[in-house]
Amino acid sequence: MQGRASAPAAGTVINALATGRGAAFAIDRETTATVELHDEGGVTGEIDGAPDADTRLIERCVELVVAEYGDGGGARVTTESEIPMAAGLKSSSAAANAAVLATLDALGVAIDDDGRTADGREAVVSREAAARLGVRAAREVGVTVTGAFDDASASMLGGVTVTDNTSDELLARETVEWTVAVWTPDERAFSADADTARCERVAPVVRVATDLALASEYERAMSINGLAFCAALDFPTEPAIAALADVEGVSLSGTGPSYVAVGERSGIEKVQEAWDEYEGHTWLTTTRADGARTR
Template sequence: MDGRAAAPAAGTVLNALACGTGAAFAIDEDTTATVRLDADADGVRGEIADAPDADTRLIERCVELVTAEFGDGEGGTVRTESDVPMASGLKSSSAAANATVLATLDALGVNDVDREAACRVGVTAARDVGVTVTGAFDDASASMLGGVTVTDNESDELLAREEVDWNVLVWTPPEQSFSADADAARCRRIAPVAELVAELALDGRYGEAMTVNGFAFCAALDAPTEPMLEALPDVTGVSLSGTGPSFTAVGERDQLEELRDQWETRPGTTWLTTTRTDGGRTR
């Protein structure tokens, strides 16, 4: 009973920590999960490629929830591999959860589950193991469905989704930042600004929403604003992604190539990519 699936990373339009509404967009960089189920196995054992000491509770819990609901509680193994750096603000956990859920469904031979419903399984797993404060339905829905999504993370309601064709520049510093460790109380102090960002996002003004979100959350999380100032006014939008440390910018490719020259002077990794509209898929 083998299954394999992939799901993309994502960048932030609106971080849901402040007001419960979030928005994100899928980026063309995958996490892949391989699941092998065995009715005789005692529990689920997870492995993350190239990270032997990484926390595997999320992907293990995803398998457990899927087999409990759609199978007979089978155990087995799950292995993820990815070029998306962990704890970088690029939704690596959501991508891993989505890929694992789809791979487990694939292993069970279940192919008629609504993608939104499948996404919520991963969100539940993330809450169960405590890797998220908000539940991250915004990040998870963007990764699972593709395009840009706007969500109510308190009710796990999809408020809007749109397919977008953007060029994306990403700068990921070498340090890590875990979402569960973010100062949620400090972020809630910028709720009035976040509510304005939500209005912009629901009006389809994603670039402006990103930029306002970026400055607000840089202030709340003591992140540098210099990468954003370097991007403006040429790009369509730029923001701290999640709780950082990554920054993402969207716009015309030639403008992003010029910005890349500036961002590349800093430690870390800078890469130019595009958005994704197909989301998670079995392989």
């Protein structure tokens, strides 16, 4: 009774802390979860390479799935990740999605996008519903302020998603094909520690960005969002200004400290060159259309 699943990281288009509405896009780095069911009761978790890390989120994800779709018993969940933690790249959402799908896989529960399996049978749970289970777990253990359905849906479904995090409603989803530059400084920032009052003050600006995102003008939306949240969260605007010389889309990702830029490869490579001058780690990747999956 073992299940295994992976879910990608994501970058920010709109940070939901200002208005409750957010948008994010999946990028090609993953967290993988393995779940082993047993009869001993209780759920234990481990994060590979981080023996002292907080495992409450992945454990709660497994508990919720077993309670909803299983028949009792316990489990062990282990995650391994290519995504830096507390860097604004949705590592928590990816871990939650992977843990939920791995548990469903271990239980033999059918999962599909539109509620039907590949052979036409009715699926027990859609991936959108699976993402909401992870969001519920994140709220219950206190690792998110907004619930992060924007981040969770992008990681689970792939592409760009726009959501209302106050109701966990998916407002829009679209496939995009971008090359992505990511700059991650050495510092870390936990989203649950963000100054929400300062974020709410930039709401008028972020509403403009959200309207652009709902009109599929994602690059312009994320640049407006990025400059607003750099100001609200006291991060430097220089990385965004440097990137705007070569691409239209750049933002502080989440509550930082990472920045993400999107566009054609030629422009993104120039962004990478500029960001390589800063301390930290700069890397290139691509968007992901397929989202989370069992393995």
